[in-house]
Amino acid sequence: MIPVADCLLRTAEAHHDLADYRSELVPRWCNGCGDNAILTAMQRLCRDEDLAPEKTVFVSGIGCSSRLPHYMNTYGFHGTHGRALPIAEGVKLSRPDLSVFVSTGDGDCLSIGAAHWLHALRYNVDLTVLLHDNHIYGLTKKQASPTSPLGTKSNTTPMGSVLAPLNPLTITLGVQTASFVAQAVDWIPDLLYQVISAAYRHKGLSFVRILQRCPEFMPGLFDPWIQDPKRMLLLSHADGVTVGPALAKVYPNVRAHDPSDRAAARAIAEVEDPLPVGILYRDPAVPRYEELRHVGELRTVERVRRGLEAELDRFTIWPEDAATP
Amino acid sequence: MDEPRFFHLTGRRAGATLAPIADRGLRPALFARFGDLTRLRYDFPLVLTDGDPSVVSLSGLFDGILDAIASGGLERDRARRLLRRVEREIRALLAGGSDGTVDALWDEAVARLVTKDGEQVRRDLLPLRAALRIAGQIVDCDAELPARLVTHLWHAVEARRAEAMRRDIDGLVARLSQLVRADFLRSEAGRSAPALRAGIGARHQELFDFDAMARLLAKPSGPIGLPESRRRRIASTLTVLQAQPFFGDRARSFSFRRVDVALAAFRERLPLMADLVRAISVAELELAGAYVEATHDPYFADFDQTALAREDVARFPSYLVRADADDGDGTTRALLMEALTGRAPMKILLETDDVFGLGGRLATTALGLGDVFVLQSASAGLYGQALRVRAALEYAGPALLSVFPGVLDRGRLPPYLVAAAATESRAFPTFTYDPSAAPDLAHRLSLDGDPQPERPWPVHPFTYADDELQQVGERLAFTPVDFALCDPALASSFAEVPRAGWTAELVPAADRLDGAADRTDTVPFVWAIDAEDRLRRLVVDERLLRLARRTADAWARLSEITEPASVVAATQVPDAPAVPAPAEDRPAAAEAPASEAHGSDDPYIETPRCTTCNECTTLNGRMFAYNENRQAYIADQSAGTYSELVEAAEGCQVAIIHPGKPRDPNEPGLDELMARAEPFR
């Protein structure tokens, strides 16, 4: 950029309030739904990072949680079920100047969208991905999801679910190119905020699993951890999120964990009680697809047309006696 | 007074003893080793490539071939011998005046070998030829070398600069065009039947009812059509971006032979540069949606060439000027100051033959200008300095490249040898001054490329056979006086003393230059060799000694500047990086446990722990409200009852609402309510 322009743009930067990121729509989530806390944390992040609303995109699939883009006064793409990640990757690849966030549910991401999830981790495009994990299909009124606890009674498992839940953290950490893996809960807003702001700053795909309350269909599911703060394990590190004294007073169970230690991260990911929250793993050196792909030349209409013409010309056959055009 | 002494003091020969040296082909004695350069392996010739690195030495290239074929033992040895022969033939061809690409000269060299040894050589060389992967022009160290090398590197640097800028500009054009296109698609015309028809391939046009389609298309939400002022601004910005004459196919020339012409071109183009910078700035603002007419219109109305900062100018092409320091009327020297102190990124290649005169002093003088990148090198050292030449060309400001091409005596001594001698003797030392390298003078200046930099001049072992053919070893200094022997214009400052006159009065010129020998009763001499490599002693006149002393002083000043550098480097080891300050906690106010701020009788919420779940605010939106972080607090206790407080506390899943004690002692059912409030105390 020409220095003059850079300087002018910096002077043109506006400062935003949280209200600037709230759309006119009033969230249609149930009272007590954890999605509200995630929405607030996102709006705080946008305000604190001064993200220009027109340069910010929220992409989602289908589900209660996937309604989040409607409530942000930014660009949004309410996609199709399970396809939030490929849509977001497309947005980021063609417009690398935008900040791209993804909201996806446990059904959306881990069930119908599972293939995209693994490959998004492999591509490591610079996205901030929030997995709203309420252990249930909320929008469709209670069907067991891949994270539903064993024995969950639902519309599709009236006798109680028989499959053991899968652990999104261990699976994510199993992908060699996963570059940022964290866990948060909607009911510790301060920690949630810190985790997603670290995720936002990470260059590469940051995967944040957020345990999210669904009082409507899974009432009391997380009560043991909400009511007994000692059952929460707060991961603290200078390179991760730091647990301040006030937070430590409510949640005394704090453990130092270096997010560059993948083996330790995998061990922590297996633990469910006490429930670990914080940044499990981070490796800023994992190459991003957009760096590796190196599209030097601009993809203008002319270039695409030229490429297509050249490609089609290869298959053109001219009858020997015909005059070439 | 004896003859040598008389010559030394006056520069005139008084009797018949001393012989003049002009046209006798005498060379400095240390040149004895370099009789035939074509048989030696050294930096030259060079290959100017289109790749990276953009210049390689022919020897390096051939060594690369040897590594590439990578077989060991005898096979490799044979390959090496063959390659050496091709290399030598190419050197010989160049010495004979040939010119061309690596490929062409290789073939020519092989043809010569074939006439000597037969066809087998060609067959043997085939696999080696196949491993020759680098193409490019071969250039030898001749009068044109400095200009060819510098121009080549300049093109490489400018191509990169232009590529980056073109990408930026093309990107802006593409995105601005998209803006215009999107505006059209939203417009009435864009949604009309003809526009829709144009969007579908001709073959299928009949399958659709475009009128029906146009009727179906809803009017887009929001205002339609860019405001007229914005549309005009974008259009004129696009025009400037697309017509700019600095980068790409329509770019003007930026290479000149005269400083004044280059300066005039720069001045004439300044308004166009300002136009382009303005267009880029406007485009960036438009695309960021940040163009505010009230602020930016007046700013850009006044935007002209005076607004261009040096960093803005640095994104434009630099101006390469090849100038002759020794031009008859001195125009170049007169204009140099203006060229090097202005805003224009002038890259001036200054060639001089006048090492002892003004031309040789221009580079050291330019050191005083502060932010000029200065590089001085004889042509023989340019390959070693190629990276620095590149840095000078990439540098954001003006640069002076002062080069001694070494062409003093056409035909007799190869320019490479003469140029190398100028460096070796300190008559024309190699140095670079890079203002961007460091804040202090000592670290900006580098003497890399000068041999034995800790001495006033290099000293070399020298062996010869005496009258009895016994080997004698000596250490010879190589001073500016020895170098002067390469310059026919200075021949009259030397006179040969015949063998019979080699008395104790004669002392090496080096001893006189550094003051080791007394000047009253000695006469300085240097060793020379003739065409048959026989040693001769030449006495030197005082005038040349003075010139030599001056260049020696200049070297001493240069090394004085860099010397403190090593001292500083040794003592001022940078501190270990400071331990990073611990990451700041969230603002303390937001985190202070609320209980401590309240009397236990008042109701309160641990606001920082609120999850924005809407339970309490739905229950009573006046009593419970959200703060600027959308976390609940008790906005007005009087707006509700104690019963509501208790209900909210029970409903809050994270149990952060504390109802305190009832305010109204008459509220019904207080006993029961207080019992329910107990767990939330």
Ligand SMILES: Cc1ncc(C[n+]2csc(CCOP(=O)(O)OP(=O)(O)O)c2C)c(N)n1
């Ligand atoms: C292709 C497709 N299959 C199924 C559905 C029905 N469907 C809508 S939402 C949903 C599950 C949502 O669960 P989750 O992703 O966990 O979101 P939540 O509502 O829990 O936030 C399903 C199966 C659909 N919309 N599209």
Ligand code: SF4
């Ligand atoms: S159904 Fe569950 S997940 Fe959906 S809005 Fe209600 S509480 Fe939230």
Ligand code: SF4
């Ligand atoms: S009920 Fe609790 S968590 Fe919900 S908004 Fe009120 S204070 Fe916040």
Ligand SMILES: [Mg+2]
């Ligand atoms: Mg769900």
